[in-house]
């Protein structure tokens with residue numbers, strides 16, 4: 032749905048203001064044609080133009096606007112135009128019921144994995160170096176709304192490029208997925224021409240570290256100990272204590288949790304010989320990164336002592 036709505040023209044734009052203020056029916060017809068061409072170009076199916084314009088001209092919403100444009104006031108034109116554009120996008124997508132591998136969804140971030148994706152890892156099509164864990168209780172910012180939320184269940188996700196935030200399997204050079212034939216379940220459900228399908232994914236069980244490590248008691252023990260000592264709920268409570276009660280002792284608690292997290296990571300690489308690249312999967316994102324969601328960052332002074340400071 033996000034992709035569809037993002038294609039709607041901005042009613043506040045100069046072009047749209049000019050259009051709704053114009054009494055000319057010809058301007059209305061030209062704007063419909065122009066907008067449709069833009070939508071189809073974004074979907075890489077410009078050749079569908081004749082088919083979609085014919086369908087939209089039969090729609091009562093189009094016919095109503097076409098017959099009454101000159102008599103309507105600008106505000107009513109704006110509302111009706113918006114309604115027509117939503118219809119137009121729906122009709123355009125309905126005419127293209129297949130993936131053209133445009134990469135649009137891959138550029139919006141990476142997928143979370145589901146139980147059905149476990150075999151991608153067991154078959155080595157995706158490695159644990161290419162995924163990371165968002166632990167239960169982790170504060171996450173939803174990029175579209177900027178809303179901060181606490182995760183109620185663990186997620187294992189494909190890593191993203193640190194700069195672009197694109198899924199690491201998206202090739203900018205080819206504009207395509209490098210593992211398309213073996214892409215995760217979420218990618219298969221993300222049919223931009225059929226947004227309703229994605230809702231069918233909500234009830235599917237998410238993949239967790241414990242599903243993938245069930246035959247490795249040593250690692251399960253490590254996860255358990257890390258989850259207890261470096262619980263994100265403890266971190267959240269300490270930040271609340273600091274931000275709401277201005278209790279400076281909470282900073283010591285936070286630094287203690289961070290140093291334990293660092294110790295677990297060092298232990299995993301030195302004593303368990305785990306690859307550094309795997310740590311974001313085994314232990315989740317470093318807690319020194321997570322504190323940035325709370326507006327803080329860790330710095331080391333010249334004596335090698337760590338401090339928490341405001342992250343501007």
Ligand code: SF4
Pocket residue numbers: 136137140141142189198199200201202207208209210211214215218
């Ligand atoms: S796995 Fe492939 S299809 Fe899925 S988001 Fe990444 S690049 Fe796109």
